[in-house]
Amino acid sequence: MSTKVTIYEVALAARVSLATVSRVLNNPEKVKPDTRDRVLKVIKELGYRPNAIARGLASRKTTTVGVLISDITRASVAEMLGGISDIAMKYSYSIKLFSAHENANMEDLLNDIVAEQVDGLLLLNDELDSNQMKATKETLERNEIPFVLANVIYDDKTVPSVSIDYEKAGYEITKLMVEQGKKNIYLLSTVRKYSVNDQKELGYSNAMKESGLEPKIFRTSGNTSVNRQHFANFFSDKVIDGAIGVRDSIAVSFMNIANESGRTVPGQVVVAGFQNTKYGILSRPTMTSIDIPVYDIGAVAMRLLTKLMNKETPDSLQVVLPHYIVRRESL
Numbered sequence: 001m002s003t004k005v006t007i008y009e010v011a012l013a014a015r016v017s018l019a020t021v022s023r024v025l026n027n028p029e030k031v032k033p034d035t036r037d038r039v040l041k042v043i044k045e046l047g048y049r050p051n052a053i054a055r056g057l058a059s060r061k062t063t064t065v066g067v068l069i070s071d072i073t074r075a076s077v078a079e080m081l082g083g084i085s086d087i088a089m090k091y092s093y094s095i096k097l098f099s100a101h102e103n104a105n106m107e108d109l110l111n112d113i114v115a116e117q118v119d120g121l122l123l124l125n126d127e128l129d130s131n132q133m134k135a136t137k138e139t140l141e142r143n144e145i146p147f148v149l150a151n152v153i154y155d156d157k158t159v160p161s162v163s164i165d166y167e168k169a170g171y172e173i174t175k176l177m178v179e180q181g182k183k184n185i186y187l188l189s190t191v192r193k194y195s196v197n198d199q200k201e202l203g204y205s206n207a208m209k210e211s212g213l214e215p216k217i218f219r220t221s222g223n224t225s226v227n228r229q230h231f232a233n234f235f236s237d238k239v240i241d242g243a244i245g246v247r248d249s250i251a252v253s254f255m256n257i258a259n260e261s262g263r264t265v266p267g268q269v270v271v272a273g274f275q276n277t278k279y280g281i282l283s284r285p286t287m288t289s290i291d292i293p294v295y296d297i298g299a300v301a302m303r304l305l306t307k308l309m310n311k312e313t314p315d316s317l318q319v320v321l322p323h324y325i326v327r328r329e330s331l
Contacts, residue, residue: 005049007021007048008111009046010043013046014038014039015038017142017144018114019114019117020039021039024036024039026117063091063093063119063120064093064094064095064096064116064117064119065088065093065095065096065118065120065302066095066097066113066116066122067081067084067097067121067122068109068121068123068125069099069100069125070100070124072097072099075249075275075277075278076151076247076292079294080124080150080297082295083295083296083297083298083299083301083302084150084298086299088302093306096116096118098112098113100127100128106128107135107139110135110140114139118145119146119309120146120147120148120306121148121305122301122302123147124151125152126151126153126194126195127192127193127194127195130154130155133156147159147305148160148161148162148305149163150162150163150297150301151163151196151292151294151297152195152196153196153199154195157318158317159317160304160314160317161317161318161319162297162301162304163297163319163321164293164297164320164322164323165320166199166203167199167203167206168203169200169274169292169323170187170199170200170201170202170203170204171206171207172203172207172325173244173272173274173288173290173325174187174207174208177242177272177331178207178211178213180270182241182242182270183241184216184240184242185241185244186216186218186238187200187201187205187215187216187243187244188243188245188250188251189201189217190246190247190250191219191220191221192222194246197246200246200274204217204244218234222247222249224249224250224253227250228253228256228257231257235258235263241268241270242271243270243271244273245273245274247274247275248273248274248275248277248279248287249279250273251272251273251274251287252273252279252283254271255287258271266285266329266330266331270288270331271287271330271331272290272330272331273288273289273290274290275292275294276289276292277289281328285328285329286329286330287328287329287330288325288331289328290326291323291324291325292323300319300321301319
């Protein structure tokens with residue numbers, strides 16, 4: 001029999017998940033005897049031979065956690081990984097990074113994650129739409145892989161998550177500008193869809209409408225070389241006295257163009273950002289921003305996943321961490 005039989009074929013023939021086949025190979029004592037016998041019978045019949053890496057996993061002592069990201073270059077993602085890795089190190093966990101680029105085939109990616117035999121998964125990818133999130137949830141649950149959303153918004157209270165209240169944050173920063181008498185306030189959001197940005201936009205729009213003002217959302221790119229071009233003619237055809245960037249980098253890029261166009265900040269235009277990254281501190285003037293505890297989000301998400309992997313019942317599946325506004329010179 002060919003040695004090219006895959007673990008997928010074994011799972012299909014034995015009518016079990018990939019995770020179950022993996023446990024039969026690596027931790028057989030954790031599998032019900034009848035299921036274990038059925039899988040072993042199929043393995044023998046098909047002539048399946050685990051590769052050297054899989055065989056080595058049989059005696060492993062560490063726990064492997066997968067982390068699914070969209071773009072590691074984003075400041076918030078890098079800082080969140082810091083929180084995750086610090087907690088993972090404390091528990092002697094190893095981490096495997098998986099990247100889902102804009103056009104990634106999620107079905108193939110999820111199959112790769114399952115095949116890597118991770119014990120749990122942290123999802124940092126906030127670009128997945130509701131259908132992709134549903135498919136991800138179903139695949140992970142079917143393969144008995146616990147998972148936690150970290151800084152990702154998904155409208156399903158059964159899904160473990162750690163984040164802040166982005167709708168409330170968007171509302172609060174907008175109301176602060178309104179209370180200063182600003183009426184033409186733009187939200188500088190992204191063309192690409194992100195679950196957290198949807199909530200920021202909702203909070204902003206609610207605050208504007210509540211104040212009798214028209215919401216004005218301008219969509220651009222998180223890439224500064226692109227959004228600078230978008231902002232270049234911003235002041236030629238718009239009346240604007242306030243701007244909120246869904247990322248600090250977008251807000252600072254806008255503020256630079258405002259200064260170059262002869263608009264004083266905060267004299268003529270007030271500006272604020274989200275995340276409270278180094279961009280806001282290094283900008284001139286320094287920039288007001290919503291502080292999002294991304295390091296803590298990563299650390300708390302890792303702790304929550306640890307409980308789920310150990311079959312413990314957490315105090316709450318939905319953890320909402322506090323945020324606050326850091327006032328600086330731009331507002």
